[in-house]
Amino acid sequence: MKNIRNFCIIAHIDHGKSTLADRLLEFTKTISDRDMQAQVLDDMDLEREKGITIKSHAIQMNYTAKNGEKYTFNLIDTPGHVDFSYEVSRALAACEGALLLVDAAQGIQAQTISNLYLALDNDLEIIPVINKIDMAGAMIEEVKDQIIELIGVKDEDILLASGKSGIGIEEILEAIVTRIPAPKGDPEAPLQALIFDSVFNSFRGIIAYFRVYNGTIKKGDKIQFVNTGEEYEADEVGILKLGLEPKNEVHTGDVGYIITGIKNAKEVKVGDTITKASNPCTEGIKGFQEVKPMVFAGIFPVVTEDFEELRDCMDKLQLNDASLTYELETSQALGFGFRCGFLGMLHMEIIQERLEREFNQTVITTVPNVGFIAYDTKDTTKQIIVNNPSEMPDPTKMSRIEEPWIRAQIITKPDYIGNIMTLCLGKRGLLLNQSYLTTTRVELMFELPLTEIVFDFYDKLKSQTRGYASFDYSPIGFRESDIVKMDILLNGDKVDALSALIHRSRAHDFGRKLCEKLKELLPRQQFLIAIQAAVGAKIVARENISAMRKDVTAKCYGGDISRKRKLLEKQKEGKKRMRQIGNVEVPQEAFLAVLKLDD
Template sequence: MKNIRNFCIIAHIDHGKSTLADRLLQSTNTISEREMMDQVLDDMDLEREKGITIKSHAIQINYKHNDGQEYILNLIDTPGHVDFSYEVSRALAACEGALLLVDATQGIQAQTISNLYLAIENDLEIIPVINKIDMDGAMIEEVMDQIIELIGCKPEDILLASGRTGIGVDGILQAIVERIPAPKGNAEAPLQALIFDSVFNSFRGIIVYFRVLNGAIRKGDIVKFVSTDMDYEAAEVGILKLKMTEKKEVSAGDVGYLITGIKNAKEVKVGDTITLKNNPTQEMIKGFQEVKPMVFAGIFPVNTDEFEELRDCMDKLQLNDASLTYELETSQALGFGFRCGFLGMLHMEIIQERLEREFNQTVITTVPNVSFIAYTTKGEKIIVNNPTEFPDPVKTDRIEEPFIKAQIITKPEYIGNIMTLCLGKRGILLNQSYLTTTRVELHFEMPLTEIVFDFYDKLKSQTRGYASFDYHPIGYRESDIVKMDILLNSDKVDALSALIHRGRSQDFGRKLCEKLKELLPRQQFQIAIQAAVGAKVLARENISAMRKDVTAKCYGGDISRKRKLLEKQKEGKKRMRQIGNVEVPQEAFLAVLKLDD
C-alpha cells in the first residue's frame, strides 16, 4: 500500500486539466502513441465537442520513481464547470491528494477557489501547479503571488508546467509520489469500499467503480451493498486502465471496478458501502453528501406512447450521472413525463443532449424553475417544485424563494456592468475586495430564480468573458412570487406556466407573448395569446387567421355566388373557433429559455 497514490486534478473550467492528464498518461507510457489523442479520458462525444469534462474519469498509471521503486498512481480527472461540482466532490472522496491547477494567463478564478475549499474540507494534500507557462500572456510571478496568498504555501512548493508541451510533467509526477500520503487502511480488516461512480453496459449490466478503504475484494466473493442490503456475486473485479483490466483481487487503498450482473438501476447507490456477506464491516463510510438539485424542469416524450421507454433511459442515465433526480409528473398539455432536478442550466442542456444522442429520445423540456416553499394560512408548509403545485393565493400566507451567495471575480473595468446586471436581477451587494490591482472579487446575495435562465451568458457578454462565477445556496427568504399562466384561446397551457416575482411578471409576460406570436403557426381562425396572473391579463397578442381563398373557383359570374361562399366560410370559422385546437411546436417550449432583454 505504501506505493499507491490516489489523486485528482481540480481547476476552473478551461484551465487545462484534461490536457495535463493526457501528458501524465503519455510520459508514463500508460497509453501507446497509437491510442493517444487529445482529451483521451473524455470518452463522450459531447465532451469533445464542447471541450469540457462532464464526467470524472479514473485511470491507473504505473510510474517508476528516481528511487528505483514502482508506484501505482490512481488519477481522477474532474470537471471544472460549476454545474458539475457534485462530480468533483465525489472524486475528492476517493483521493488523498489533489493537483490544484491554475492557468498562467488567467490566474485564480471563482471555481478554483470553491474546488480548493472542497479539497480542504476532505483533508487532501494540495499540490499547486501553474499551467500554460509557455503561452505568450503568461503572468507567472503574479499568479504565484495569488496562489501563495490563497493557500499560504512557499514559492518553491508551486510547480510550473505546460500541459500542451509537456514541460514540468516529470516534476509533477515526483511531487505526487513525495508529497501525497499513501492511503491508510488495513488489508486484513473486513472489506469496506466506497462506490463513487457507476455506468450502465447493455451486455454486462451495471459496472460499479469503487475505492477500497479496508480489506480486499476477490473474484467470486459474495458482496453486500450496505444501504440496499442486497447480496451479489463478484463476477469480475479489476482496475481501471484505459480499458478495464481484470484482476484476481483489488485490495485496500486501490481504485477498481466490480461487475455483478445487476440489471436494476435502483439497486446501486453512489456513496454506498460495499462489504462481504460472510464478514461484514460494522460501519458505513461517512461524509458522502446528498445531491441538492437547483433547477427543476419537466421532461416529456414527444409521443405519449414512448413514456415507458423514456423511463428506462432515465434510469440508465441516472446511473451514469448520480446528480440527476427525477419523479413522475403528468401535464394536461403533454401527458405523462418526469419532473427532473438539475444542478444548473448547463447540466439540464447536457442531459437533454445525452437523451437524444445516447438513447435516441426526442423530448420536450418545460420552463425550468427553482423550488419554492409556500406557507398556508393554517401554517402548513408546501414545497413547490412545479407551477401546477402552486397553492391558491387566497389560502397562502407567504412564499419563500431560495437565495444564493454569488462570488464573481473580474477585472476592475467591468465592475459597473456587473453591478447593473446583478442589481437588475434583485441582487444585494455584500462586499467587494481587490485580490490584486487587476482582479476584483464581488460577493452578492441573489435569488436563485434570477440566475436560472440566462445570467451566466449575460455575465460573460457584459465582461467579454473576463468574469468567473460561482455560487452556493444560503437558504430561503420571503418573496412576492406569483404564478403566471399562458392562455391560448382562453385555454391554459400548463407546460408554459411559470412562477415569477410580481415585479418582473408584466415584462416577462409581454416578451413571452411576443415570442409565441412568432413561433405558433397560423391557423384558419384567430388565436389569442394571453399572459395572466390569476384573473388579471397582463399581456395579449393576436395571431390573425389564415384566409383560404374559397372564391378562387368563381371566375366571372354573379357577385352573389361569391358572397354565398364567403358567408358559408364565415359560419365554418365560427364553429372552428369553438372547437379549434392550437398546435404548439416544440420550439415554443424552448423559447421561454431564450427570452432576450
C-alpha cells in the same frame, strides 16, 4: 500500500486539466502512442465537442520514481464547470491529494477557490501547479503571489508546468510521490469499499467503481451492499486502465471496478459501501452529502407511447450521473413525463443531449424553474414544496411564498465592475462586498435570487465582461418573495407546460415577450387564435394570430353589395363555430423558445 497514491486534478473550467492528464499518461507510458489523442480520458462525444469534462474519469498509472521504487498512481480527472461540482466532490472522497491547477494567463478564478475549499474540507494534500507557463500572456510571478496569498504555501512549493508542451511533468510526478500521503487502512479488517461512480453496460449490467478503504476484495467473493442489504457475487473485479483490466483481487487503498451482473439501476447507489457477506463491516463509510437540485424542468417524450422506454433510459442515465433526480409528472398538454432536478442550465442541456445521443430519445423540455416553499394560511408552519407551477397553491390559501437565494462570487478585472453591478442589481441582487485580490483582479460578492440566474445570467455575465469574469455560487437558504404563477392561454385554454413561476415585477415583461415569440412559432389556422399571458384572472399580455381566409367574394363580380355581405356573414359564422371546436397544436419549438427568449 505505501507505494499507492490516489489523487485528482481540480481547476476552473478551461485551465488545462484534461491536457495535463494526457501528458501524465504519456510520460508514464500508460497509453501507447497509437491510442493517444487529445482529451484521452473524455470518452463522450459531447465532452470532445464542447471541450469540457462532464464526468470524472479514473485511470491507474505505474511510475518508477528517481529513488528506483515503483509506485501505483490512481488519477481521477474532474470537471471544472460549476454545474458539475457534485462530480468533483465524489472524486475528492476517493483521494488523499489534489493537484490544484491555475492558468498562468488567467490566474485564480471563482471555481478554483470553490474546488480548493471542497478539497480542504476532505483533508486533502494540495499541490499547487501553474499551468500554461509557455503562453505569451503568462503572468507567472503574479499568479504565484495569488496562490501564496490563498493557500499560504512557500514559493518553492509551487510547480510550474505546461500541459501542452510537457514542461514540468516529471517534477509533478515526483511531488505526488513525496508530498501526497499513502492511503491508510487495514488489509486484515473486514472489507469496506466506497462506490464513487457507476456505469451501465448493456451486455454486462452495472459496473460500479470503488475505492477500498479496508480489507481486500477478490473475484468470486460473496459481497453485500450496506445501504440496500442486497447480496451478490463478484463475477469480476479489476483495476481501471484505459479500459477495464481484470485482476484476481483489489487491495486496500486501491481504486477498482466490480461487475456483479446487476441489471436493475435502483440496486446500486453511488455513496454506498461494499462489504463481504460472510464478514460484514459494522458500519458503512460516510458517503457524500445528498445532492440538492437547483433547477427543475419537465422532460416528456415526443410520442406518449415512448414513456416506458424513457423511464428505462432515465434509470440508466442516473446511474452514470448521480446528481440527476427525477419523479413522475403528468401534463394535460404533453401527457406522461418526469419532473427532473438539475444542478444548473448546462447540466440540463447536457442531460437532454445525452438522452438524444446515447439512448435515441427525442424529448420535450418545459420551462425550467427553481423550487419554492409556500406556507398555508390556516397552519403557518405547514410547508408546501413547489417544484412545478401546477403545484402552486391558490393565492387565497397561501400566507406567503419563499424563494431560494444564493451567494454569488464573481472575480473579474476592475474595468467591468460597472457592467456587473448593473447586471446583478437588475436581477434583484444585493452587493455584500467588493475587494481587490490584486491590482488587476477584483472579487465581488452578491446575494441573488436563484430564479434570476437560472436562465441567462451566466451568458450575460460573460458577454458584458468579454469573458473575463468567473462565477461561482452556493445556496444560502430561502427568503419571502412576491412570486406569482403566470399561465399562457390559447383561445382561453391553459397550456400547463408553458406555465411559469416568476416574480411579479417581471411577469408583465416576460409575458409580453413570450406571447410575441409564440405568435411567430404557432402555425396559422382557419380561425383566429388569441395568445394571452395571465397572472391569476388578470391578462398581462396578448397577441392575435389572424385566421387564414379564403376569398369567398371572388366569384361576385359586380352586382349588389348585399350579395357579398351575405357570403362574408356566412363565412364569419363558420369561423366562429370552427374556433369553438378547433384545437391549437403547439409545436415542439414553442417549448424550447421559452428558454431562449432574450436571443
